[in-house]
Amino acid sequence: MAEAAILPQPATGVRIGEERRWGREIARTVAVAAALLLGACQTLVPRGPTSAPQQTTRPEQTRPETVEEGLPRDTERNRVALLVPLSGPNAGVGRSLANATMLALLDTKNQKVRITNYDTATGAGVAAQRAIAEGAQLILGPLLSEDVRAVAPIARAARVPVLSFSNDVGVAGDGAYVMGYVPSQSIERVVQYARGRGVSNFGGLVPNALYGTRASTVFLRAVEAAGGKVVSLQTYDRSGGGVAAAVNRMAKDAPFDGVLIADGASNAAAAVPLLKRASPSTRILGTELWNSDTGVASKAALNGAWFASVSDGLYRQYAGKYRARFGAAPYRLSSLGYDSVLLTVRIARDWRVGTPFPEAKLRAADGFAGIDGAFRFNRDGVAERALEVQEIRGGATVTVSPAPTGFGG
Secondary structure, three states, X not given: OEXXXXXXXXXXXXXXXXXXXXXXXXXXXXXXXXXXXXXXXXXXXXXXXXXXXXXXXXXXOOOOOOOOOOOOOOOOOEEXXXXXXXXXXXXXXXXXXXXXXXXXXXXXXXXXXXXXXXXXXXXXXXXXXXXXHOOOOEXXXXXXXHHHHHHHHHHHHOOOOEEEOOOOHHHOEOOEEEOOOOHHHHHHHHHXXXXXXXXXXXXXXXXXXXXXXXXXXXXXXXXXXXXXEEEEEEEEOOOOOHHHHHHHHHHOOOOOOEEEEOOOHHHHHHHHHHHHHXXXXXXXXXXXXXHHOOOHHHOHHHOOOEEEEOOOXXXXXXXXXXXXXXXXXXXXXXXXXXXXXXXHHHHHOOOOOOOOOOHHHHHOOOOEEEOOEEEEEOOOOEEEEOOEXXXXXXXXXXXXXXXXXXXXX
């Protein structure tokens, strides 16, 4: 456990998006330390004459204050726990999330929220129990879906909401919320955009994995809702030759106007030359996975492809401030940590210190604003996000359909 720690993390690449104006400059916060005084007082009574002893009363002794384990009580700020991996194989992204929450507190100059970090790599359930025992009324994180499953029942029993960074909609509900970038929303957005640009016959390539299974279901529904037609949907193993075999099967149904490849940018780029042989004019469609791939724009095979994701408009300036403070580039997912603090600070205006977190305010119809754009939580606890569509063009990414700035209510 570390409280508001500045944690170093290795550099990772950052893809540059459209620059917008950044807000106020960083202000340093002053940490407040509390000490408990121990002691007992006893009154000394002087001796009187032996012939006429003075009547005295036994002095009442003062009880020493109780010493509590864990963190000292803070009567001026609301306690919030950040549960992320700070050791082990996912420590890099966990430390980046922790750094992002600190940066958000500094940027907002907030004095009502105190965030303490807990390492989920040593046991997410244990971390949650300790955080709640130390007074946390809100949990930010965990990152992994299996950790959310371990934390959620513990937090639920204590009536502490969980704002996880997972993108697994299966862990949402009953006090647990999902802030991650949900694949279904990205697929729906890019399909709608492609249909509006004249794509009517769709093909789909999806890996034989949970992500691919969910992507194929959403893809079929999205194309139908948009008034298009799926002429071919093929699955493949990520082992050698899997993609080529799937494309050969799809070629029998050519031509098609657009093909969704529900995989990372590298696997998608490998499939494109094969697809172009079968249907030279087909438009390639990607998912939100491409947004976290720093080399996506440099893959020549993906030139002209469309994909939907959160906006990068403010991310460039955030990444610059992050590098200046921590000496390394942030992980792309770290913006979730920053935005979770912005959300918390906004709600903290009406959150009286020492009281439970006002969970009902998470469902504000107008949602919240952050580095990743506008978002709001639906009844199922999943963050609905305003997404933009980007096109890979000449080694860069260009926004061809901006994200909405908010929700209509």
